[in-house]
Amino acid sequence: MSAVSSNPFPAPGSKAELEEGAVLSPRFGADGLITCIATDAATGEILMVAHMNPEALAKTIETGEAWYWSRSRGELWHKGATSGQIQTVEEMRIDCDQDALLLKVTVAGDGGCCHTGRRSCFYRKVEIAGGKPSLVVD
């Protein structure tokens, strides 16, 4: 299923409007999606990076809980609907050119986020030795 949905948000305006204006006019990419970072509202820890189509963003605004577009499953995704790890949005921010969102969330259930069972998806460090990268869980 395509991520493209009807878009209830105003079309992006000029550079000045995008960067300094008060109008939320998110710039969805060619794939119909905008990048979204979720952090723990209490600790600031980065939990995950996911994507939203216009419908997911509209539902997030409407419900106060994070909805994403699952690229792997090709469907709208109410985060936590099956796992219990519902993300309540404490604060939403957008970047200068309105092509990335930041959600500060409180996570329900066991407080985790990653499908591997870890709290955060960023559980591996890229270590570089002799110019060669490798991954280490820490």
Next chain:
Amino acid sequence: MSAVSSNPFPAPGSKAELEEGAVLSPRFGADGLITCIATDAATGEILMVAHMNPEALAKTIETGEAWYWSRSRGELWHKGATSGQIQTVEEMRIDCDQDALLLKVTVAGDGGCCHTGRRSCFYRKVEIAGGKPSLVVD
């Protein structure tokens, strides 16, 4: 110019290898790019979201400074080369399915990051009143 560059990284393996393995095999998207978050290594503040093609990631690993792919300019981008806001990478992390990177950086120059002159690109909050979003600089 297309973001597609030669890719020196191993092709992504199985789901288990991607999620639990020690091999950095980043999953670049159809546009040839991987999403990258930069945070302030000292404070954890989220500074920006940008993108890397394989060449940018290889140069970041090689130099210890952040290189991105500028989608707006269509070129490789050594962050800070003109502004002085060089990002020295203190730590690099990757997420579960290896399609997002996290850089913890120390910023040179005036310590800023955003082309609008702010320290972080996420200088606006999305406020929701009566179900309608608007943007507020805070």
